[in-house]
Amino acid sequence: MKxxxxxxxxxxxLFTLGxxxxxxxxxxxxxxLTLVFGVTYVVLVTVTFLIGxxxxxxxxxxxxxxxxxxxxLGLIELYALQMKQIKGIYDDVAxxxxxxxxxxxxxxxxxxxxxxxxNYEKLARYKYIWAILSMLLLGLTIPFGKSxxxxxxxxxxxxxxxxxxxxxxxxxxxxxxxxxxxxGQYLRDAHPKWWIRxxxxxxxxxxLLFVWSLALLLxxxxxxxxxxxxxFGVFLALIYxxxxxxxxxxxxxxxxxxxxxxxxxxxxxxxxxxRIWLNPWNDVTGAGYQVVxxxxxxxxxxxxxxxxxxxxxxxxxxVHNDFIIAAIAEELGLMGSLLVLAMFLVLxxxxxxxxxxxxxxxxxxxxxxxxxxMAWQVIVIVGxxxxxxxxxxxxxxxxxxxxxxxMSSYATIGLLQGMAGVNxxxxx
Amino acid sequence: xxxxxxxxxxxxxxTIMMDKQLKKLFYFTIILFAxxxxxxxxxxxxxxxxxxxHPNNPRRASLGKSVLRGGFYDRTGEPLTVYTKDxxxxxxxxxxNSLAHVIGYADARYGTAALESVFDSELSGALTxxxxxxxxxxxxxxxMAGADVTLTIDRRIQEVAVAALAGRRGAVVAIxxxxxxxxxxVSNPGFNPNNISKxxxxxxxxxxxxxxxxxxxxxxxxxxxxxxxxxxASPDLWNGTTIHCGGKTxxxxxxxxxxxxxxxxxxDLNSAMAVSCxxxxxxxxxxxxxxxxxxxxxxxxxxxxPPFILPLERSRLPSGKISEVELAETSIGQGxxxxxxxSMALAMCGIANEGIIMAPRLVKKVSSxxxxxxxxxxxxxxxxxxxxxxxxxxxxxxxxxxxxxxxxRAAIPGVQVxxxxxxxxxxxxxxxxxxxxxxxxxxxxxxxxxxxxNAGSGGVVAAPIAKEVLQAALARR
Numbered sequence: 018m019k020x021x022x023x024x025x026x027x028x029x030x031l032f033t034l035g036x037x038x039x040x041x042x043x044x045x046x047x048x049x050l051t052l053v054f055g056v057t058y059v060v061l062v063t064v065t066f067l068i069g070x071x072x073x074x075x076x077x078x079x080x081x082x083x084x085x086x087x088x089x090l091g092l093i094e095l096y097a098l099q100m101k102q103i104k105g106i107y108d109d110v111a112x113x114x115x116x117x118x119x120x121x122x123x124x125x126x127x128x129x130x131x132x133x134x135x136n137y138e139k140l141a142r143y144k145y146i147w148a149i150l151s152m153l154l155l156g157l158t159i160p161f162g163k164s165x166x167x168x169x170x171x172x173x174x175x176x177x178x179x180x181x182x183x184x185x186x187x188x189x190x191x192x193x194x195x196x197x198x199x200x201g202q203y204l205r206d207a208h209p210k211w212w213i214r215x216x217x218x219x220x221x222x223x224x225l226l227f228v229w230s231l232a233l234l235l236x237x238x239x240x241x242x243x244x245x246x247x248x249f250g251v252f253l254a255l256i257y258x259x260x261x262x263x264x265x266x267x268x269x270x271x272x273x274x275x276x277x278x279x280x281x282x283x284x285x286x287x288x289x290x291x292r293i294w295l296n297p298w299n300d301v302t303g304a305g306y307q308v309v310x311x312x313x314x315x316x317x318x319x320x321x322x323x324x325x326x327x328x329x330x331x332x333x334x335x336v337h338n339d340f341i342i343a344a345i346a347e348e349l350g351l352m353g354s355l356l357v358l359a360m361f362l363v364l365x366x367x368x369x370x371x372x373x374x375x376x377x378x379x380x381x382x383x384x385x386x387x388x389x390x391m392a393w394q395v396i397v398i399v400g401x402x403x404x405x406x407x408x409x410x411x412x413x414x415x416x417x418x419x420x421x422x423x424m425s426s427y428a429t430i431g432l433l434q435g436m437a438g439v440n441x442x443x444x445x
Numbered sequence: 446x447x448x449x450x451x452x453x454x455x456x457x458x459x460t461i462m463m464d465k466q467l468k469k470l471f472y473f474t475i476i477l478f479a480x481x482x483x484x485x486x487x488x489x490x491x492x493x494x495x496x497x498x499h500p501n502n503p504r505r506a507s508l509g510k511s512v513l514r515g516g517f518y519d520r521t522g523e524p525l526t527v528y529t530k531d532x533x534x535x536x537x538x539x540x541x542n543s544l545a546h547v548i549g550y551a552d553a554r555y556g557t558a559a560l561e562s563v564f565d566s567e568l569s570g571a572l573t574x575x576x577x578x579x580x581x582x583x584x585x586x587x588x589m590a591g592a593d594v595t596l597t598i599d600r601r602i603q604e605v606a607v608a609a610l611a612g613r614r615g616a617v618v619a620i621x622x623x624x625x626x627x628x629x630x631v632s633n634p635g636f637n638p639n640n641i642s643k644x645x646x647x648x649x650x651x652x653x654x655x656x657x658x659x660x661x662x663x664x665x666x667x668x669x670x671x672x673x674x675x676x677x678a679s680p681d682l683w684n685g686t687t688i689h690c691g692g693k694t695x696x697x698x699x700x701x702x703x704x705x706x707x708x709x710x711x712x713d714l715n716s717a718m719a720v721s722c723x724x725x726x727x728x729x730x731x732x733x734x735x736x737x738x739x740x741x742x743x744x745x746x747x748x749x750x751p752p753f754i755l756p757l758e759r760s761r762l763p764s765g766k767i768s769e770v771e772l773a774e775t776s777i778g779q780g781x782x783x784x785x786x787x788s789m790a791l792a793m794c795g796i797a798n799e800g801i802i803m804a805p806r807l808v809k810k811v812s813s814x815x816x817x818x819x820x821x822x823x824x825x826x827x828x829x830x831x832x833x834x835x836x837x838x839x840x841x842x843x844x845x846x847x848x849x850x851x852x853x854r855a856a857i858p859g860v861q862v863x864x865x866x867x868x869x870x871x872x873x874x875x876x877x878x879x880x881x882x883x884x885x886x887x888x889x890x891x892x893x894x895x896x897x898x899n900a901g902s903g904g905v906v907a908a909p910i911a912k913e914v915l916q917a918a919l920a921r922r
Binding site for chain 1: 463464465466467470471474475477478480481482484485486487488489490492493494495496497499501502503504553554555556645649
C-alpha cells in the first residue's frame, strides 16, 4: 500500500465521513436504513479509491476524490427527496442512483486500466468507429426514442432507460480529437486571409463537418438543445486549440447565430424558452413556474442555507436532474452552491493539466475536450438556472440523478486517469 | 522518413502553441464560472429576502407545518375560516365563498392573494413577537398558531348581499358611514377559495375574470348616480329656482334627451333628482363649469386612491381639456367618467355623514392567540368634503327619489331611505343597473352601492338589492 498517500486518504476520509454524517442528519427518521445507505457510499468510494491507488489506476487523486464528493452530495439531495415520500417519481431515486454509482465505480477502474494497458493513442485510429457509433446511438432514438421531460432522447430497455447523447458526448470528443490531430495542421495556414480561411478549411474538414452536423441535426430533432450547444462549443474549442486561429471561432459563431435565428423563427418551443428566460415573472404559475420556483429556492437558501433535508426543493419540477443545483443552493446556501462551482473548476483545471502533460496532439485535444465539455456542461445548466442563458435541460455532471449521465461522467474520469497514467509523469 | 520528421516537428510546435490557446480557453471558462457565481450571489444574497417573501413562494404559505395558520373572523367574532382534522393534520377552509376576493387564498402552488397575502407574516406566525409567543407557548404545551384577523365585515349582511345579487354579474359594497367600516363586499362572478388549486386553470382563463374584485377594481360609468355630485357643485344654481324640461336639450349641436323624450315640465332640485331629469343636470353642470365639478369630485375622493388595505383601481375623471358636449355627458355620469363601486359608496358616505368621509376600513384587529401581538386599526377621517347644510339639502332630494321617484323599490317601511338610481350606458351591451343610497336618512347607519352589469334599469334591478342589504345592515346589533 505504499502508493496510498496518507494525506490523500485523510482528505477522502474527511469528505466521506462528512457526507456520512449528512446522510444521518437527512434520514434520521429511518436510522437503520440511513446508516446502511451512508456506509454503502463510504465503503464504495473508499474501496474504489484504494483499489485504484494500489494498481496505479488513479495517478490523479484529485480527479477521483472531487467527483466522488460531488456524487455524494447528489446522493444526499436525492435521499432527502426520497425521504419526503412523495408518491411517484422520487420513490427510490437514491437507491437507483447508488446502484448506478457502483456501476460507475467499476467503469472508472476498468477504463483507466484499459487505457493504461493499451496506449490511448490507439483510440485515434478508430476515429471513424467513434463517428459511426455516435450516429448509430443518436439515430436509434428516432425510431425507438422515448421522451421524458420534453427531450426525445432516451432509449428504453424494459426496466431501465439510457440516454445515448450522454455517451455520444465522449465518442464525439474522441472522433474530433482523432480527426483534428491528423488533419488539424492544415487548418492553421489554410489561407492567409482570415475571412477566406474558414471557407478554404471546409475542404479539410469535410468528413468531420458531415459527421458533426448530422449529430447536431439529430439533437435538434430530439429537442436536446443544451447538448447540441455543448457539442458545438467543444467542436469550436478543439478547432481553436489545434489551429490557434480565432477566425474559426468567429465563423462558427456566425453559423451558430444563424442557426439560433432560424430555430427562433421555426420552433415555438424555442421562442417559449427565450420568453421564459427574458421574463419568467410574466407567467409565474404557468410557463415560468419551474424557473421562478428555482429562483425562490435560491433566495430561500440565502447564504448559509436551510440545512440538508430541511428545504422544499420538491416544489421544483424535475429538481432531481436539471435543477439539482437549486436544491443544493436552498439547503446549503450560497456557500454550498459556490463550493460546487469551485469543485468543478478544480476538476476542469486538473483535467486540462493532464491533457497538457500528455505531450501529444491527440492526448492534448482529447483531455482538454473532455475537461472543457464537463465544465461547460456545468455552465449551461447552472447558467440556465440563474438566467445567464435560456434554460436547456442538461444534467449536472456527477450530481444529477441519472445512470447514463453518472456513467459517462465517470468514464470521462477514467479516460483522464488512464491518460495521466500512460506517461507516468506523476506517481505519488 | 523526411515526412515523418516534419510531422514530428509539427507535433512539438503544436503542443507548445496549443498551450497558449488552452490557457485562453481556461480563462474563458473561469470568466463564465465567475458570472455564475455573481448571479448566484445576486439571487442568494441581494435578492434573497425579496424572493423568500414573494407571494408565489409556497415556502412562506406552508412555513413550518407545525404552526397553525391564523384564522379570519367577522366583526361580531363569528369565524370565517374553520379548522377540520383530515388525514395528515389540521386543514383550514373558508366558510363563505363570497369573501374569496376579500380574504383571498393561501395555496402551496398559487401562493397567496388579498388579505392572506397582506397579513401572511402574521397569519403564518413569522413575525418575531408571534414566534416568541409560540416558543413560550410550546414550553407550556400549547400548540403553535399564527395571528387571527378580525374583519369589519358582518357575515349576516354579506350573506344577504350575496343572496340579493343572486349570481348576477356585479358588485355590492356596504359601509358604515360613521366609522368607514366595510360591512359587506360582494363581487360576482367569484370563485371557490377552497378549490383554488383544482380550479385554477379555469378561473385564470375565464373571460368574465372571476379573480377581479369588481367592488374595488371594477371601473364603470356611474350614469345618473353621479347627479348628486353635480348638485353639490351647483348649489347657487338650483337654490330656490326651477328649470323647464321640454324632454330634450341641444348642447354644442348635439341633442341630449330624456328617456322616451318625457317632458318633466318645471323642476326644482328635489323633483329633478326624483325623476332623474337629464335636462336639468346638464344645465347645472354646464353652468357650474368643469373646474367646479372637478373640485367637488376631488373633495369627495373621486380620482384619488382611497387609503385601503387591498390594492385597488383609482376612479377615472376626464383628463385635460373638456369640450362642452363632454361636460354635458359627464353631468349625467357618462362620457369618459369611470368609477369603482367603492369610490361611489365613499362619495355617498360624505353626503350621509354631513360631509365627512371616513377612510374605508376592512380590518379591525390582528392579534395573536395569547395577545402578545395585537394591532388595532383605528377609524381615520379621509376627507372633509362639503358643509353639513349642503349635504342635508342633497339628502332630502335623494329621499324624494325613494318616496315618489325612480327608486321606490328601495323603500323600507318605517325608515327614511335616501338614494339615487342609475342606468349607465356602456359599450358592452345594455345598461349597467346602479343604485347608491343610505338609511336612515336623518341618522345614517349604512351606505350601500350596488351595480349589476348589463342588467337594465337601476330602479328596477339594483334598488331591490340595495333595499335588502340596507334592511340587513339596519338590523345589526
